[in-house]
Amino acid sequence: MLDKVLERSVHFTLIIMMLSLPFSSGIIGNTEAQSTVVCCDDAHVVELFLIGGSTGELTPFSQLLADEDSNAVIANSITSQETVGVWSLGRVWPGAIPESTWDFVMNYRVSDAGGAQINATASVKIGSQVFSDSTNIESSVLSEGEGQIQFSIPVSEMSVSASSEIELELSARSVIFSVPGGDAELEFLWGSESVSSSITAEIPLMELSIDEPQIEGGDIYLSAVIDSQFGLDALAYSESIEMFVDGLKVDGDPIETKRGDSIVVTWTWLDAKTGTNSISVSVKLNLQSNGPLIEGSTQFTVQVTDTGGGTGTFYPNEEPLRTSGVGSPLSITQLIDLSSDDGNLKMAKTTILEIDGEMAFWMRWGMDHIGDNELSQTSVLYGWDPGSVGEEERESRDIENVEKEQFEREVEKRYRTYMSDVNGMQLLSSKLIGDTGDFETISVSVDLLGETRVVNHPVELTFSTLQQINSDEQIELLRSFTMTQTAPLWQDYSISVEAKSSVLTSFGVSEMLETDYLDYSHTRYPWGEVIKIEATSVTLEEDFTIIVKPSDSLIYGPMSLTIITTLVVLFGLVSSLSMTKNKHRRFLLLELTLLPVVVLIYIFSFPPEYVLGASVGSSSIWFLTALVSPKRLKVTEQDKPAPQQVNVPTVNCPSCETMIPVLSDVRPLRVACDGCGKTIKIVG
Numbered sequence: 001m002l003d004k005v006l007e008r009s010v011h012f013t014l015i016i017m018m019l020s021l022p023f024s025s026g027i028i029g030n031t032e033a034q035s036t037v038v039c040c041d042d043a044h045v046v047e048l049f050l051i052g053g054s055t056g057e058l059t060p061f062s063q064l065l066a067d068e069d070s071n072a073v074i075a076n077s078i079t080s081q082e083t084v085g086v087w088s089l090g091r092v093w094p095g096a097i098p099e100s101t102w103d104f105v106m107n108y109r110v111s112d113a114g115g116a117q118i119n120a121t122a123s124v125k126i127g128s129q130v131f132s133d134s135t136n137i138e139s140s141v142l143s144e145g146e147g148q149i150q151f152s153i154p155v156s157e158m159s160v161s162a163s164s165e166i167e168l169e170l171s172a173r174s175v176i177f178s179v180p181g182g183d184a185e186l187e188f189l190w191g192s193e194s195v196s197s198s199i200t201a202e203i204p205l206m207e208l209s210i211d212e213p214q215i216e217g218g219d220i221y222l223s224a225v226i227d228s229q230f231g232l233d234a235l236a237y238s239e240s241i242e243m244f245v246d247g248l249k250v251d252g253d254p255i256e257t258k259r260g261d262s263i264v265v266t267w268t269w270l271d272a273k274t275g276t277n278s279i280s281v282s283v284k285l286n287l288q289s290n291g292p293l294i295e296g297s298t299q300f301t302v303q304v305t306d307t308g309g310g311t312g313t314f315y316p317n318e319e320p321l322r323t324s325g326v327g328s329p330l331s332i333t334q335l336i337d338l339s340s341d342d343g344n345l346k347m348a349k350t351t352i353l354e355i356d357g358e359m360a361f362w363m364r365w366g367m368d369h370i371g372d373n374e375l376s377q378t379s380v381l382y383g384w385d386p387g388s389v390g391e392e393e394r395e396s397r398d399i400e401n402v403e404k405e406q407f408e409r410e411v412e413k414r415y416r417t418y419m420s421d422v423n424g425m426q427l428l429s430s431k432l433i434g435d436t437g438d439f440e441t442i443s444v445s446v447d448l449l450g451e452t453r454v455v456n457h458p459v460e461l462t463f464s465t466l467q468q469i470n471s472d473e474q475i476e477l478l479r480s481f482t483m484t485q486t487a488p489l490w491q492d493y494s495i496s497v498e499a500k501s502s503v504l505t506s507f508g509v510s511e512m513l514e515t516d517y518l519d520y521s522h523t524r525y526p527w528g529e530v531i532k533i534e535a536t537s538v539t540l541e542e543d544f545t546i547i548v549k550p551s552d553s554l555i556y557g558p559m560s561l562t563i564i565t566t567l568v569v570l571f572g573l574v575s576s577l578s579m580t581k582n583k584h585r586r587f588l589l590l591e592l593t594l595l596p597v598v599v600l601i602y603i604f605s606f607p608p609e610y611v612l613g614a615s616v617g618s619s620s621i622w623f624l625t626a627l628v629s630p631k632r633l634k635v636t637e638q639d640k641p642a643p644q645q646v647n648v649p650t651v652n653c654p655s656c657e658t659m660i661p662v663l664s665d666v667r668p669l670r671v672a673c674d675g676c677g678k679t680i681k682i683v684g
Contacts, residue, residue, distance in 0.1 A: 035209040035225055038283065038296025043098055044205050046292055049198045050168075050190040054085040058168060060205075060230075060287060061237035062196065070191035074175050075184070081173045084120075084188050089166040091229050095204030097126065097158050102202070104133075104151040106170060107195040108142060109187040114179035116142045116186050118172055122151040124199075125167040131155045142186070153199075160204070162229075168199055206234060208296050210281055211264075217306050220269040221314045222250065224283040227262050235263050236325035236487035239286040243267045244297075245279050253456050255314045255361065256321035265324070266314045277302045313361075313455040315397050319369075319379055320362050327491035328357030332432075336477070336499035336531075338507060340552045345469045345505065346440075347550070351433045356458040359425070359489060363461075364454045367399045367407045367446075380417060380424040384410045399452045412444045415463065426489050431481040438467045472508070474549045478533065480514075482540040490540060497533035497546075506556035507531060508549035509607055515544040522605040526562040529605060555608045565602060565615045569595065572619020579626035588625050594618040653680060 048058040049065060054072050072084045104122045117140055123132040133151040142149070170188070177184045190197035206228030214221040222243055228234045235241065235256060243250040243265075250267040257264045272279075282297030322328075331354040339346050355363065369375065371386025371394060386394075387406040394403075411418055416436065419429040436442070447460035469475060478497060482490070495518075501507055507529050512520040518535040533546065554560050573592075580588055598614045650659045658675030662682065669682045 034212045036212070036298045037207060037209045038298050039208040039294055040204065040206065040296070041095065042204075043095060043202045044287075044292035044294060045200060045202045046205060047198050047200050047288060047290070048089065048168075049196055050085075050087050052087070052191065054083075056085065056087045056191070058087050058089040058166065058199070059233075061233060062193070062288070063237045065193050065196055066191055068192060069189045069195050072188045074172065074186045074188075077174075077176050077180075078172065079174050081171055084170040084172060085190075086167060086169045088168070091162055092160050092164050092166055093204045093206055093229050094160060094162045094164075097155065097160060097203055099157040100155055100202045102131075102153045102155055102199055104153060104168070104170075104199040106149045106151075106197045107146065107189040108149055109146045109189060110142050110144050110177075111183070111185055111187070112181035113144060113177040113184035115144050116178065116184075117174075117176045118142060118149070118186070119174040120149065120170065120172045122153060123169045123171075124153050124155065124201075125165075125169070126155070126158065127160060127164040129156070129158060146189075155202075166201070166203070205287065205292070206230070206285075206294065208283055208285065208294060210283060210296070210298050213269075213279075213281075213300050213302050215302060215304065216311075218270065218272060218304060219312060219314075220272045220302055220304075221266050222269055222281055223264050223266040224285075225259070225262050225264050226285070231261070232258075232263060232321070232487055234285075234287070235265065235321075236323060238325065239289050241265060241283070241285045241324075244282045244284070245269055245271070247280070247282075252312075253358070254324070255316055256324050256358070257316045257318045258321065259318065263321070266316070268312055268314050270312065272302060272304045274304050274306075277304060311397060311453055311455055313453075315454055316365070319375065319381070320365055321358070322362045323358055323487050323489045325487060326357075327488040328355060328359035330355060330359075330490045330493040332493060332495045334478070334495070334497040334499075336497070338499065338501040338505045338550055340502065340505050343552075345471050345550055345552055347467055347469055349433065349463075349465045349467075351463045351465075353461045353463075354458060355461065357456070357491075360459045361454070361456050363459050364399060364448075364457070367403050368395060368397065368454050370394065370403055370406050370410065378423055380421050384414070397454050399448060399454065404446050404448070408444045408446055411461075412442060415442075415444065420483070422483075422486065426483045426485050428481040428483060431476075431479040433463045434465055434467060439465050440468060441466045469550055471553065472549060472551050474509075474547055477507075477510070477531070477546040477548045479545045480543045485540065488540070492537050492539050494536040495533065495538060497531070499531040501529040501550075501558065503527055503559035504557040505550065505552050506558060506561075506608075507605075508551045508556060510546070510548040510605070513545040513547065515542060517542055518544055520546070523603055524558055524561075524605040525603070526559055528558050555612075561602070561608050561611060565598070565611055568612070568615040568619055569598060572615075572622045576619075576622035576626035579623075580629050583626070583629040583631050585629070587629060588622060591618075591621055591625055594621065651680070651682060653678065 046060050048060055049062060051057050051059055051064055051066065053070055056070065074082065102124060110116050119135060119140060121132055121134040123130055131153050133153045135149065139149060175186055189195040206226060209225040211223035211225060224241065224243060226234050250269050252268055254265045254267045278299065278301050280297055280299055282295060284293060284295040286293050333352040335350040337348045366381045369381060370384050370389050375382045387409065388402050389406050393400045416429050417424060419425045419427045443464045445462045449458050449460060451457040477499065499507065507522065510522045510531060512518065517538065518533055520533050522531045523529065576588055595618065598618055601614045602611050649662045651662060653660055653673040653675055655678055656673065656675040658673055660671055660673055660680065662669065662671065667683055670679050671682065672679050
């Protein structure tokens with residue numbers, strides 16, 4: 001009896017397994033893929049830059065160099081050993097270090113002296129072993145001004161473990177200045193792009209692996225796994241990482257995730273043919289602009305039975321990384337309306353963030369994982385209320401309306417964390433949209449821009465807020481809102497701001513501080529004021545502050561100020577023109593050029609005191625000019641000079657005895673009589 005039960009159980013289990021096989025081929029990434037290590041047993045030559053202070057770090061990434069130099073100063077001659085600085089790499093990747101020479105270059109500056117002679121030593125400590133080199137007769141003499149001290153440190157072949165540390169130390173045993181002045185000093189410089197002191201080392205750097213391809217329809221997902229002591233920096237600050245299939249580069253934006261301490265970069269290869277494909281897959285990681293190039297390859301055989309059904313983008317089970325080091329495009333549009341309601345100043349603000357690249361994919365993935373209990377506790381998405389989102393919508397690779405709406409509700413409550421947390425967008429929400437405590441209302445909306453799938457496609461995130469502000473109190477309309485980023489989430493950003501006031505409210509005195517990079521204008525019209533801010537390709541380090549002093553005072557309102565200014569100007573014009581009705585106006589007409597000056601002061605939003613002062617001043621000048629303008633002289637008939645008397649010959653008309661003047665010597669001459677109208681002929 002028991003045997004029959006067992007036999008039936010086995011048959012039932014086999015049937016279930018057979019039925020499940022057709023469905024299992026569509027499940028991607030539920031099991032950890034097998035990886036093939038393709039690199040690197042060999043050490044690579046790498047330039048390690050000195051950063052930080054005198055107790056600093058060594059890094060292969062020039063992006064971490066600061067804008068300002070770090071320095072150590074020797075101000076007086078010394079005759080005993082003095083440490084200039086110590087810089088360490090921390091733990092190294094395990095492997096073998098070959099016998100080689102490490103070149104160390106330190107920048108220096110000698111000032112207020114003809115030169116200096118130095119006896120210095122550079123030492124490299126690897127684990128428990130120490131290697132060093134000292135200045136010789138040729139390299140010990142340092143000329144005035146700036147230069148470089150060079151050391152060639154011989155390093156023996158050895159093995160290092162994960163717990164090994166590389167430490168560089170520079171010390172000076174003696175410094176003697178020649179022809180020193182009162183402020184003679186030797187300054188060692190490092191840590192910036194202009195003085196990038198460095199040491200060239202040959203060490204193992206990392207391990208590269210390639211996962212076995214995953215297949216979804218006609219999409220082949222190829223993953224490169226980076227294991228190194230640099231963590232995410234190996235991806236974020238490397239020059240490039242590329243995947244090749246049969247020598248051809250795989251196009252498209254890869255998806256980056258973390259697997260424990262490893263960084264996984266996954267490309268989607270779309271050129272597979274139906275059937276069996278034997279492919280050579282290689283990966284190339286260029287750590288620095290001048291090398292080293294870390295690369296490896298392996299062979300795979302993939303079986304493609306269906307060339308359809310894929311999305312063209314890998315969908316990871318783990319939360320995707322927000323950057324590969326390049327950064328995502330960001331465009332910000334902000335519309336601000338200032339108005340008065342029941343005697344209270346209100347500011348309505350609409351902030352639209354258009355996000356593309358890896359950040360857009362991360363946001364889409366997060367919308368499809370609302371309520372996912374398997375998220376890491378460090379994730380900014382951890383603990384979000386799923387609301388009405390069910391298992392059938394979650395992780396469906398498509399963003400349903402219920403997910404989008406729940407995302408909007410959660411961001412409305414959690415926007416400060418979502419935006420400003422180090423694991424979020426790394427944008428200072430308080431500087432960009434304001435503080436929750438100031439808002440009367442806030443709403444959030446998401447526009448997927450016509451694409452609901454979890455793929456690389458832009459997303460628009462819109463914040464609409466309303467807040468009450470105090471009249472005549474200075475506030476920050478906008479301030480630089482980017483954080484110091486551990487890895488560049490954003491390439492740069494463009495920004496467009498348009499702030500408008502109503503006819504009875506004003507932004508008052510406004511000013512842009514700390515930068516000239518942004519295009520800024522503040523204009524006033526009878527129907528309201530307009531502030532515009534425009535800029536493209538703004539760097540994350542750009543600092544700026546826009547301050548305003550909003551007011552609903554009568555004198556500040558654009559319409560009331562227009563009426564008052566117009567009345568003052570019209571009074572001045574009418575009164576001055578009336579007073580000069582019988583006076584010369586040439587001086588007054590010349591001074592009418594003050595009228596466009598008043599208009600320009602008004603339009604360019606000078607304070608009302610300036611506008612009123614200009615209008616009152618112009619009217620006063622016109623009035624005074626009219627008052628002192630000279631009168632025009634009146635000429636009467638009596639004042640006219642008498643006509644000059646001229647003797648003209650005359651003849652009498654034979655018919656009416658009217659005297660007719662003869663004005664010509666031409667003969668015969670015919671003239672008409674003014675009395676009777678007859679024509680008389682004169683022949684003599």
